[in-house]
Amino acid sequence: MKHHSGGFQRALLTALGAVLLLFLALPLAALVLGSSPSALGAGLREPAVRSALSLSLWTTLVSLLVVVLLGTPLAWGLARGQGGLNGALETLVQLPIVVPPAVTGVAMLLAFGRQGLLSGVLYPEGASIAFTTLAVIFAQVFVSAPFYVQAAVSAFRRIEPELLVVARSLGASPARLLLRVAIPIAAPGLLAGAVMSWARALGEFGATLMFAGNLPGVTQTLPLAIYTALESDVRIAQTLSIILVVVALGLLLLVRSLTGKRDEAGGVR
Amino acid sequence: MSAASGLVCELRGRVGELEVQVALETSGTLAIIGPNGSGKSSLLSMLLGTVRPREGRIELAGRTLLDTRAGTDIPVEQRRWGYVPQSYALFPHLDVEANVAFGVTGPLSGAQRRNRTESALARLGLLPLARRRTQTLSGGERQRVALARALASEPRGLLLDEPLSALDVHAREEVRSSLRAFLIGVALPTIIVTHDAQDARALGAEIAVMETGRITQKGSWKELVSVPASGFVRALTGSEPPAG
Numbered sequence: 001m002k003h004h005s006g007g008f009q010r011a012l013l014t015a016l017g018a019v020l021l022l023f024l025a026l027p028l029a030a031l032v033l034g035s036s037p038s039a040l041g042a043g044l045r046e047p048a049v050r051s052a053l054s055l056s057l058w059t060t061l062v063s064l065l066v067v068v069l070l071g072t073p074l075a076w077g078l079a080r081g082q083g084g085l086n087g088a089l090e091t092l093v094q095l096p097i098v099v100p101p102a103v104t105g106v107a108m109l110l111a112f113g114r115q116g117l118l119s120g121v122l123y124p125e126g127a128s129i130a131f132t133t134l135a136v137i138f139a140q141v142f143v144s145a146p147f148y149v150q151a152a153v154s155a156f157r158r159i160e161p162e163l164l165v166v167a168r169s170l171g172a173s174p175a176r177l178l179l180r181v182a183i184p185i186a187a188p189g190l191l192a193g194a195v196m197s198w199a200r201a202l203g204e205f206g207a208t209l210m211f212a213g214n215l216p217g218v219t220q221t222l223p224l225a226i227y228t229a230l231e232s233d234v235r236i237a238q239t240l241s242i243i244l245v246v247v248a249l250g251l252l253l254l255v256r257s258l259t260g261k262r263d264e265a266g267g268v269r
Numbered sequence: 270m271s272a273a274s275g276l277v278c279e280l281r282g283r284v285g286e287l288e289v290q291v292a293l294e295t296s297g298t299l300a301i302i303g304p305n306g307s308g309k310s311s312l313l314s315m316l317l318g319t320v321r322p323r324e325g326r327i328e329l330a331g332r333t334l335l336d337t338r339a340g341t342d343i344p345v346e347q348r349r350w351g352y353v354p355q356s357y358a359l360f361p362h363l364d365v366e367a368n369v370a371f372g373v374t375g376p377l378s379g380a381q382r383r384n385r386t387e388s389a390l391a392r393l394g395l396l397p398l399a400r401r402r403t404q405t406l407s408g409g410e411r412q413r414v415a416l417a418r419a420l421a422s423e424p425r426g427l428l429l430d431e432p433l434s435a436l437d438v439h440a441r442e443e444v445r446s447s448l449r450a451f452l453i454g455v456a457l458p459t460i461i462v463t464h465d466a467q468d469a470r471a472l473g474a475e476i477a478v479m480e481t482g483r484i485t486q487k488g489s490w491k492e493l494v495s496v497p498a499s500g501f502v503r504a505l506t507g508s509e510p511p512a513g
Contacts (some may be wrong), residue, residue: 162358164320168345169352170422180371184362186361 155189
C-alpha cells in the first residue's frame with residue numbers, strides 16, 4: 001500500500017512538471033514548425049525585415065558599448081563599497097529589471113521628452129530626442145544596463161580579496177588594479193553579463209514603442225517590426241521571430257558556457 | 270643593524286571584539302606566534318595598511334609609514350612591504366614571469382624591468398618555470414613565485430602570513446629550510462605570522478608570543494623554553510613546568 005502511494009506521488013509530481021515544460025515548449029515549436037528554410041529566405045529578402053535587422057544590430061551594439069563603458073566602473077565601485085548607501089544604490093540599479101516597460105516609457109518621456117525634465121538643459125526648449133534613433137538607444141541602455149552591472153558586481157565580488165591586497169602592496173594604482181587585475185580575473189563573468197544585457201536590449205519593445213515610436217528605418221527595431229508585421233503578413237512576423245529566438249538561444253548557450261567555465265576556474269585555487 | 274634600517278612600531282586599535290596593543294622592534298626576522306584570534310593577523314593588516322589602528326606609529330627603514338599624532342598615513346600602495354599572504358594569492362591570469370614582473374614598475378626602461386624580473390626569478394630558482402601557468406605549480410613552487418614577486422618590487426621589509434600552512438607535511442620540511450636561507454640572504458626586516466611552533470623556531474631569529482591582542486613574551490626559542498611566561502608558551506615549547 002505504502003509502496004503504491006509512493007509511486008503515485010512520484011508520477012503526479014512528474015506530470016505537474018511535464019505540463020509546464022510542454023506549455024513552455026509548445027509556442028516555440030509552433031514558431032519553428034510552421035516555417036521552412038525557403039520561407040525564411042524569402043522573409044529575409046523583405047526590405048522591412050532587413051532595415052529592422054540592421055537598425056536593431058547597430059543600436060544594440062552602441063547601447064552595449066555605453067553600458068560596458070559606464071557600467072564597469074559603477075560595478076567596481078559597488079563591489080568594493082560597503083554600507084547602507086551602497087546597498088541602496090545597488091537596489092536602484094536593479095530597479096529597471098522589475099519596472100514594467102510601460103512605466104519605463106512614461107518615465108523616459110517625462111525625463112527626455114519635449115516637456116521633459118531635461119528640456120532646455122540637454123537641448124533647446126521644444127526640441128526633443130523622443131521619436132529619434134537616439135531614443136531607441138536610450139531605452140535600450142535603461143532596460144539592459146542592470147543586467148550587466150549586476151553580473152559585473154558579483155563577478156568582481158568573487159575575486160579573492162588577497163589578490164587585490166597583494167596588487168596594492170606591489171604599488172598598483174586604482175586604474176592598474178582595475179584594468180590589470182580585476183577585469184582580467186572577472187572577465188568570464190563580465191562577458192556573460194554583457195551577453196545577457198545585449199539579449200535584453202535586442203528584445204526591448206514597450207519603452208521603445210512609447211518613447212521612440214515605430215518609424216521604419218528610424219526607430220523600428222526587430223520587436224517593433226514583428227508587432228507591425230503581425231497586422232499585414234504573419235510570415236514576416238514569423239521570420240523575424242525565428243531570427244530572434246535563434247539569436248537568443250545562441251546567447252543563452254554562450255552565457256552558460258561562460259559561467260560554467262568560471263565555476264571550474266573557481267574550483268582551482 | 271641600527272633601528273634606521275629596521276622596523277619600529279607601536280600600535281593600538283580595536284578589531285572586532287579584540288583590543289590590539291603592540292610595540293615591536295626588529296631589524297631581522299621576527300616570528301609572531303599565537304593561537305587563532307590572538308590578533309596576529311590584525312597586527313599584520315595594520316602594518317600593511319589595510320586596517321587603520323586607532324593610534325600608533327610605524328617606521329620602516331627610516332621612513333615613517335604611520336604616525337596618527339602627526340596625521341601621517343602612507344597608503345598600502347606606497348608602503349613598500351613585500352607581502353606574501355597565506356594563500357600566496359598568485360595572479361591566476363598571469364604566468365610565473367608576469368606575476369613576478371607585476372610589481373616592477375616606476376621609471377624603468379624595458380631592459381631594466383626585464384633585468385629586475387629575471388634576477389628575482391633566478392634568485393628563487395624559477396627561471397625554468399617562467400612560462401608556466403601558476404595553477405600547474407606545486408605548493409613549494411607557488412611560495413617561491415610569491416617571494417620572487419615580493420622581492421622584485423624592491424621592498425623595504427617583508428610580511429609573511431602563515432608561509433608554510435598551505436603545504437603538506439612532505440614539502441614543509443624542505444620549503445622551511447629554503448625559506449630560512451632566503452630570509453637570511455635578503456636581510457630585510459621581516460615579520461612572519463604563524464601558529465606553528467616549529468616554523469617559528471626554524472624561521473625566526475626572535476619569537477614574539479601574542480595572546481589576546483598583546484605580546485606576552487619575546488625572545489629566542491631558548492629563552493622561551495627556559496622561562497615560559499605563560500601556560501600557552503609552556504605548551505608551545507613543550508617545556509615542563511619547573512619542579513617544586
